[in-house]
Amino acid sequence: MSTVPVPYRVIDRWDETRDTITLRLDPVGEPLAPFAPGRFAMVYAFGVGEIPVSVSSIPTDGGVAHTIRAVGAVSEALCRKRVGDAVGLRGPFGTGWQLETARGQDLVVVAGGIGLAPLRPLIRRVVADPRAYGRVNVLVGARTPADLVSRVEIRRWATAYTGVTVDHPGAYWRGEIGLVTRLLDGAQFDPGQATAFVCGPEPMIRATARDLVHRGVAADRVRVSLERNMRCATGHCGHCQLGPVLLCRDGPVIGFDRAEPLMRTREL
Amino acid sequence: MPDTGQTALLDRAGLDALVAALTADGRTVVGPTVRDGAVVLAELDGADALPWGWGTELEAGRYRLVRRDDGAAFAHTSGPQSWKSFLHPQREKLWDVDRDAAGELTVCPARNEPPSYAFLGVRPCDLRAIAIQDRVLAGGHFRDDGYAERRSGAFLIAAECTEPGATCFCVSMGSGPAAEAGFDLALTELIDTGGHRFLVRAGSAEGARILDRVPSEKGDTTTSDAARSAVDAARDRMGRAMPPMDLRALLGASPEAERWDDVAARCLTCGNCTMVCPTCFCTTTEEVTDLTGDHAERWQRWDSCFDLDFSYLHGGPVRASARSRYRQWLTHKLSTWHDQFDSTGCVGCGRCITWCPVGIDITEEVNALAEEARS
16 A cells, blocks of 8 residues: 555535535546545645545546545645645545445434535445345434535435434425434334444434434444544554544444443543 | 573673674664763764763652762663654654646655664663554554664664662563563673673574674673572562553543542643653654745654644544543553553553653552552
8 A cells, every 4th residue: 555645636526515525536647446435545735734534435437536624724725626636645544334244234324414425425335236235214414404415416315214404494494403313213224134324423423323222223233433633544643542442443433332432431 | 582592791892892793784873871961872883882880860750860889881770762762753754745837746755764773772671662662563454664664674682670760660561670582682781799791692693693793701600690680689679560450451441530630630741751651652744845835745753642732623622631631641551552552552661750740650640540449
């Protein structure tokens, strides 16, 4: 694996929300090894730095897409990139969702805000191969309607149940209002035969995963994607520790059976 | 690494010849020397630069050099540095990037010809620390290439401990005072009626090869026995000890201990303990650009889990309180290190105690946690 960033070029770019964009990237020369859903790259903005970003699309014709919210120096620099601009990528890193272990199961995919981005390649694989899985449920929550990513695509996914809810509806929202956990009542799954994939803000992950376990889904079948500061992604910088877990190496996707006690300890 | 069984006796001139032989092989010899009121690690041009006749007096938050009458070269204990300063340096360039007129990026890994080091006077605790950093930086799925290159070329000469300091607790961590493995040569300093001499054992073929090139006398059983008893005596003179229990389990079960608040009230979160710790490996990165704006460099430098920025995620640090940061450091060192790298992260060198500006003592903290767990 390359230890230095590999040049990629922005071949498409679109706004997801007011502070979130997606960059579609193609390699300038040799590509990185193929990404799997849930794995991540260190995305490098020249002269600014690197951040870890999960892959938000794995196009069949090569390349990769990353969905980035402008929250710091590097993410802001990346959000300013235009078509034709260059970025660097290192990766792929991390565990991924390991969708292959959920074949034949009912699926419960739960996203909060930009947490839908790392789940998008997983959902696309699932809806492209519906016979491999049981009932598919996609539950999406956001703060406001304006914070929903992939809003149009969500409605196109053929699922047993798709729910979208927002905390603060505004004047024109006609859908569900409230926390994403409320949508679990509408989801169709056999808890004993289900695998869940959850990504979003930590309080949302905890509430959702606890609810799923409470409904009978085995904790190790509730996979959560967690986030910590990362500098190297190769297990050497120490920043991404969550107790015993090095999230770049043992995560970012881990089972809630491991995550629950770690998430329960404040400031771990 | 097997002990080849080859032993020899060197005097002060022999030690100098050893340094000369290593230097003649193109190696950079690094060892302890007195500078700025401390025994520091620096490049040595001969054995004369060793701290002959200097000892150290240590306490929590205190380090002083003291004169010794016996002229010993290795009677000092751990100084402010460790060998990680050379194997895992404070600053290291990772890569250069150039941006051309068309905006294309060319990324080149930083190419540093690593010096071929010979470390003279590695304490058994520090030998263990090097083995631990080997696991962390070169033993996983990804390898820190810079570290691996520097490490694989390094020649290690251990110096067994016969004068432990008041902040030492290697015996309770199982990492000293004897050098058992992981060295090319191991010295034991002896000053008695037989004179001032060094018993040398070869621990590798390369060690034996170098030893053959140095004028020496053959080691005899009397000297070997004297060396053994000097090291055994050191075992009984440790200044401190960890409680004799499963520290991994204790720390793993103590995330909500009240003791964390107590230590947090004293801890300045300065990070000194992480800088002097021979196993602490954490780093951060810096992006540096030149005035043209078309050339950037990526640098890695030591970081500390006591720094607020260490755990920063958008919105703020994960570990904002001193309590959580001290808990992270100590729990990682003694417990979660096992989960991550299959070993402890503490070797009992005592540096974190000596160099803590407020004298926080890791053994006292762990004993207090053990007491709290019992009650």
